[in-house]
Amino acid sequence: MTAPLTADAHEYGLVGDGVADDRPALQKLVDALGDATAADGRPRTVRVPAGRYAIRDRPVLWRSGVSLVGAGRGATCFELSNPGAPTRPVPLAWFTTAQHGAGRDRHIADVTFAHFEIDGLHVETEEYDVLAKGLGLQYVLRGRFTDLYIHDTAATGFGCDFLQDTVVEGVLTERCGRQDPGEAMGGAGIGIGVGGWGPVERLAVTGCTARGNGTNGIFLELQQDDWVPPRGIRITACHTEDNRYGISDWGADGLIVTGCTMLGNHVAGFDVSAQGTTSVGGRGGIVTGCMIDANPGDGIALGNTPGPYGFHGNRVGNNGRYGYWEHNLAGGDQEPATDIVLESNDIHGNALDGIRVDAPLHEPAFFGNRIRGNGRRAAPGTRGGGEGVHCGPLSLTDERADWLPGGHRGKELTVGPEEGETTAVVVDNTATDLTLAPVRPGAGTAWPDGTPGPGTAYRLPDCPAPRAGLTAAAAVTHPYVHGNRVRDDGHPRTQIHAVWIAPEATWTGGRVSGNDFSGNASASTRFDSAPSGGRWRDNAG
Numbered sequence: 001m002t003a004p005l006t007a008d009a010h011e012y013g014l015v016g017d018g019v020a021d022d023r024p025a026l027q028k029l030v031d032a033l034g035d036a037t038a039a040d041g042r043p044r045t046v047r048v049p050a051g052r053y054a055i056r057d058r059p060v061l062w063r064s065g066v067s068l069v070g071a072g073r074g075a076t077c078f079e080l081s082n083p084g085a086p087t088r089p090v091p092l093a094w095f096t097t098a099q100h101g102a103g104r105d106r107h108i109a110d111v112t113f114a115h116f117e118i119d120g121l122h123v124e125t126e127e128y129d130v131l132a133k134g135l136g137l138q139y140v141l142r143g144r145f146t147d148l149y150i151h152d153t154a155a156t157g158f159g160c161d162f163l164q165d166t167v168v169e170g171v172l173t174e175r176c177g178r179q180d181p182g183e184a185m186g187g188a189g190i191g192i193g194v195g196g197w198g199p200v201e202r203l204a205v206t207g208c209t210a211r212g213n214g215t216n217g218i219f220l221e222l223q224q225d226d227w228v229p230p231r232g233i234r235i236t237a238c239h240t241e242d243n244r245y246g247i248s249d250w251g252a253d254g255l256i257v258t259g260c261t262m263l264g265n266h267v268a269g270f271d272v273s274a275q276g277t278t279s280v281g282g283r284g285g286i287v288t289g290c291m292i293d294a295n296p297g298d299g300i301a302l303g304n305t306p307g308p309y310g311f312h313g314n315r316v317g318n319n320g321r322y323g324y325w326e327h328n329l330a331g332g333d334q335e336p337a338t339d340i341v342l343e344s345n346d347i348h349g350n351a352l353d354g355i356r357v358d359a360p361l362h363e364p365a366f367f368g369n370r371i372r373g374n375g376r377r378a379a380p381g382t383r384g385g386g387e388g389v390h391c392g393p394l395s396l397t398d399e400r401a402d403w404l405p406g407g408h409r410g411k412e413l414t415v416g417p418e419e420g421e422t423t424a425v426v427v428d429n430t431a432t433d434l435t436l437a438p439v440r441p442g443a444g445t446a447w448p449d450g451t452p453g454p455g456t457a458y459r460l461p462d463c464p465a466p467r468a469g470l471t472a473a474a475a476v477t478h479p480y481v482h483g484n485r486v487r488d489d490g491h492p493r494t495q496i497h498a499v500w501i502a503p504e505a506t507w508t509g510g511r512v513s514g515n516d517f518s519g520n521a522s523a524s525t526r527f528d529s530a531p532s533g534g535r536w537r538d539n540a541g
Contacts, residue, residue: 003036009048016051018079023055034063043067043110050075057085059094062137064108068093070116073149073172080134080153081122089132089154090123096131096138104197107139114146120153120176128179130186133159139196146170154179155186157213161193161223168192168205175442177214182244182440185277187214189243194220194252195227202232209239210246212442217243217265222251225278229253235260243441245271246295249282261291262299264427266437269295269319274304274332281305281332288312296320296410296425296437299350303359304332308339316347320410320425323350323374326474328359336360336475344368351377351410352464353471354486354495357505360475371486371498375467375521378494379407379429385457391415393445396424396434396458404492405430408460415458422449426460466526468500472507478534479510487519487541496521498541500528507531517541 010016013025026046033044043065050071055078070076082090093113095102102108118134125132132154135145143166150157150173157176158168168190177187189210194201210217217240222229231254238260240246246262248271249255262269269292272282281304292299292314299319302309303326316323324342328334340361347354347369354374355366388399396413408429413436414421424446425437436446445451469486488495498517501507511534517524518541 003032003044005042006045006047007033009046014048014053016049016053018052018054020054021056022053023058023060026055027060030060030063030066033066037063037065045069045112048076048116052077052079055080055090055092057082057088057090059091059136061100062093062095062108065110067112068116069112069114072115073117073147076116077119078116079119079122082124086124086126089125089129091131091133091136092118094136096136102139104139107141108137108143109141111140112144112146113148114144117149118153119151120157123154125154125179128155128181128184130155132179133157134176135160138162138193140164140166142166148172151175152178156188156191158190159186162196163192163201163203164197165202169207171208173210173213175212180214182214188216188219189213190218191216192220193223194230194233195222195224197230199228199230200232201230204234204236205238206236207238210243212242214441215243216245216248217241219245219248219250220252220255220282221276222278222280225280229280229283234258240265242438247271248275249285250276251278251280252282253284255282255285257285257287257290259289262295263291263293265295266441267297268299268301270300272302272305272309274329279304279332284308286310286312287314290314292316294318294427296427298322298325300324302326302340303328305337306333306335307337308341309337310341310343311345312343314345316345316350318349318409318428320351320427322352322356323347323354324356326357326359326361336362336477338362340364342366342369347371348373349376349406350374352467354469355471357472357474357476361477361479363478363480364476365480366470366484367480367482369484371469371484373488373490373495374469375494375496376406376409377411377467378463378492379404381460381462383457383459386455389456389458390454391452391456393447393451394436394438396436397432399432401432403429403431407463408434411460413458413460415452415456417457422447466496466500467494468497469495469520470498471500471502472505473502474504475506477508477510479507479512481512481515483514485516487516488521489519493519493521497526498524500526501531503528505529509534512536513538515539
């Protein structure tokens, strides 16, 4: 066959009627164009008109220099399925190290994937398989992935690794990781392995949306623990919602996250930890100008990192646990994190502490932050049932209640008799209504066994105390805490203290000065472990 620079898919055997298997024709076309590109060095493009193109039982092995361009989301759709191969994952495009020998010297170069949809709903493997992706390419050089809609894949939707001089833009992923039980690797909307090109990987992820995916909305993961964590990666203007984690840094160096929204993610909005395959947390990152709001768990969860890391000018509010939580998971780096900076953030309305330190910090700097009105989980325990109690898919209403608005934020609601009880997480509440988190990312209900009937008995636990603007419950050495406004002007005040040094903490040296600690529910400071050395002066309250 001839190999034009631009090939119309219909002219080379693809049908696009949703019935005929278009994979063999697409594979033949990709191979022909790939051979031609290898011969003359001129990249080719497959233009795919509007239609629904079935890709059955096998993925398409991709070739360097071959681009795939559709007629737009909803117009050109590739429907993946594996009815004849139930053990085989079927990504649309496939080229990996383990299966195909991909590497720095054997990579995919000069490719564009643009303006189409991938529907992964009909791929069902016998066991969860991390390779059951929408796109599964490794070692891509000068790639561009733009205006893609990837949804309902069994594993990660956009699962491409080692992307050099590459842009991922305008990619929408929804309900990916469909077969992920919740704790498996992969299962993200956008999951990108890093480190394969060495200490610098020039990658921009911009304008993407990840919603309702099984694990992460967007994650970066170092793939070999002996590799150098790479610099050069930027995530800008992205939106993550209703995933387990919004954006996760599992092994980059100097990641820049700017102007993103992380809303309603079940465990944390932004996460740095050792959860990746190599148990290496990110370091050197900067998160700035982001909205991290109403996540049922924590706003920012940071740990297993040697540091540094900086958070500047973010709004971190209304989360179900802590606004910022410093902690270490078992199995990852346990050394004190050095040079953690929180500067000019608005940390407000979180259910427990605004900032909680449960892992060692060395020379942290908290300055210019507004840490206000936290400790919202202040409502006492309660129970009810009977007349006036009714449930919706994501709600429980008790018409006779008079709850403190926001006072049950982040609590675990228990519904039903003890022998058949079920639980749900409270996202927020009014005087009579509880808003509940979905039972899992992408679900439309909080109830695993169906919506409870009218009058169902329920109970909510008591509020924890104390709840502070800044709590230290680990070793903090040489901190710089300056110019913060740590107070509560609410009615009632729910942030009990501005600063609490817990019994298990040590606070050594450093400087705490020029802060406004007035206006909290109780004493401005509580020292169950006295600070040692350093300077505390000129703090109001």
